[in-house]
Amino acid sequence: MTTTAVRKPKPRPTISDVARLAGVSISTVSRVLNDTAPVSEDVEQRVRNAVEMLNFTPHAAARNLAVRKTYTVGLLLPEVGNNFFAPLLRGVENAIRSSEYQLLVHASLRKPDDAPWRRTPVGEHNTDGMLVFVGSVEEEDLLRAHQRDFPMVLLFFRGPSSINIPWVGFDNRTGLCQAVEHLVTVHQRRRIVYLRGPVGNADSEERESAFCETLERLGVPILPELFTRGNYSAQGGENAIQELLARSIDFDAVFTGDDESATGVLAALRRAGRRIPEDVALVGFDDLPFSAHLNPPLTTVHAPIEQAGYMAASKLLSILAGEAPEVAMRLPVELVIRQSCGCVR
Numbered sequence: 001m002t003t004t005a006v007r008k009p010k011p012r013p014t015i016s017d018v019a020r021l022a023g024v025s026i027s028t029v030s031r032v033l034n035d036t037a038p039v040s041e042d043v044e045q046r047v048r049n050a051v052e053m054l055n056f057t058p059h060a061a062a063r064n065l066a067v068r069k070t071y072t073v074g075l076l077l078p079e080v081g082n083n084f085f086a087p088l089l090r091g092v093e094n095a096i097r098s099s100e101y102q103l104l105v106h107a108s109l110r111k112p113d114d115a116p117w118r119r120t121p122v123g124e125h126n127t128d129g130m131l132v133f134v135g136s137v138e139e140e141d142l143l144r145a146h147q148r149d150f151p152m153v154l155l156f157f158r159g160p161s162s163i164n165i166p167w168v169g170f171d172n173r174t175g176l177c178q179a180v181e182h183l184v185t186v187h188q189r190r191r192i193v194y195l196r197g198p199v200g201n202a203d204s205e206e207r208e209s210a211f212c213e214t215l216e217r218l219g220v221p222i223l224p225e226l227f228t229r230g231n232y233s234a235q236g237g238e239n240a241i242q243e244l245l246a247r248s249i250d251f252d253a254v255f256t257g258d259d260e261s262a263t264g265v266l267a268a269l270r271r272a273g274r275r276i277p278e279d280v281a282l283v284g285f286d287d288l289p290f291s292a293h294l295n296p297p298l299t300t301v302h303a304p305i306e307q308a309g310y311m312a313a314s315k316l317l318s319i320l321a322g323e324a325p326e327v328a329m330r331l332p333v334e335l336v337i338r339q340s341c342g343c344v345r
Contacts, residue, residue, distance in 0.1 A: 152166070
């Protein structure tokens with residue numbers, strides 16, 4: 001019986017091998033390869049010749065550690081399945097594509113309210129800066145990164161009040177004012193349901209404040225039983241309306257929180273035999289591509305999601321280039337009239 005010897009792979013040359021062949025120190029090799037300090041022409045040539053002779057390839061992680069740059073930026077999201085994130089990611093990609101950086105995307109996955117946070121695997125150790133979407137990281141981690149001067153730009157929230165981190169968001173107040181005024185003054189709706197977003201969502205809280213202020217200005221009573229949570233999801237919107245109907249709460253309009261929730265609201269109302277918009281008018285927020293193709297087409301507040309992603313990424317790139325961009329950026333929104341509110345095209 002014969003046995004076949006297993007050939008061991010030839011070991012890869014190391015930086016020590018290069019230094020030995022070139023007759024220099026390891027730190028000198030590192031300076032030449034990473035261009036972190038000047039060396040004489042003779043020394044540089046010897047190192048380059050040794051690299052070529054040994055066919056040496058620097059380990060990417062070691063090189064990045066040496067120059068303290070990864071040439072990567074991170075994007076932290078709470079999830080990626082929601083239709084909102086496709087245009088946002090497209091905007092970020094368009095900004096990053098023309099730069100020297102790569103994009104690393106991580107979804108933290110929305111956790112139950114009582115579940116502990118899981119530490120994100122994206123941060124200072126593997127990126128040069130981060131774009132942070134609301135609800136994707138714990139406040140403690142933001143504070144820690146800010147204290148270390150780690151470049152960050154926040155999407156749709158301002159971060160802790162004690163620090164100034166650049167952020168990009170929408171003009172929520174104007175959008176809600178336009179939507180509520182339209183429902184009240186044009187369609188005479190006075191019992192309008194407000195579907196809240198996820199707990200702690202800054203956009204939802206700001207929109208709710210504007211919603212209440214507009215109702216008060218128009219002389220419409222603010223009724224606590226008409227405020228419930230849709231969590232910016234189709235299932236959340238459906239569950240919220242089912243609960244209101246089960247409790248026999250009377251309402252004649254719904255601000256669905258976002259367009260994703262509107263699909264669930266439509267399903268729940270149809271199942272209950274409620275006509276849209278004759279019995280219940282609907283208004284969303286975002287103007288996602290599918291909104292114009294719902295039945296009836298959804299009246300909604302158009303928000304420039306792709307532009308927000310592009311501007312946030314551009315702001316981060318300018319910080320990485322040593323510039324100091326403005327801290328706050330609010331992008332304008334506008335009401336898009338379709339048929340779900342009661343208007344006729």
